[in-house]
Amino acid sequence: MxxxxxxxxxxxxxxxxxxxxxxxxxxxxxxxASNLANSDTPGFIAKSVDFERALSLAMDPPERPLLHDARxxxxxxxxxxxxxxxxxxxxxxxxxxxxxQPERETARSQANAIQYEAVSRGLSDHLAMLRFAVSDGxx
Numbered sequence: 001m002x003x004x005x006x007x008x009x010x011x012x013x014x015x016x017x018x019x020x021x022x023x024x025x026x027x028x029x030x031x032x033a034s035n036l037a038n039s040d041t042p043g044f045i046a047k048s049v050d051f052e053r054a055l056s057l058a059m060d061p062p063e064r065p066l067l068h069d070a071r072x073x074x075x076x077x078x079x080x081x082x083x084x085x086x087x088x089x090x091x092x093x094x095x096x097x098x099x100x101q102p103e104r105e106t107a108r109s110q111a112n113a114i115q116y117e118a119v120s121r122g123l124s125d126h127l128a129m130l131r132f133a134v135s136d137g138x139x
Contacts, residue, residue: 028051028083046098046099
């Protein structure tokens with residue numbers, strides 16, 4: 001009898017993918033919060049998660065993860081817990097080289113929260129449908 005981890009993709013390939021999207025959205029939240037926290041730090045460069053690339057890496061991970069050694073060069077996106085980031089250039093009027101624009105970061109944070117909530121609700125509904133199917137419609 002195959003173990004449950006092997007059966008899950010056969011039964012439900014959507015759930016792990018929705019979890020991956022939620023993980024990326026959580027990482028984006030952490031990055032945006034860091035940007036806002038450093039809005040007054042001279043020379044701080046704002047970052048954002050490269051969502052498309054992170055999602056691509058999450059949906060099609062390498063078959064064998066690379067072993068990490070302190071002498072290795074870090075490869076962006078190689079570790080699914082560290083999604084690839086993009087850096088924002090400072091605005092031409094930035095005096096101290098800080099590229100954080102609080103209004104932009106706040107808007108991105110709100111959009112990210114809405115997207116997280118939508119995927120979370122979709123995952124919840126999907127799991128409810130699976131429970132209904134497993135219970136033979138007696139849910």
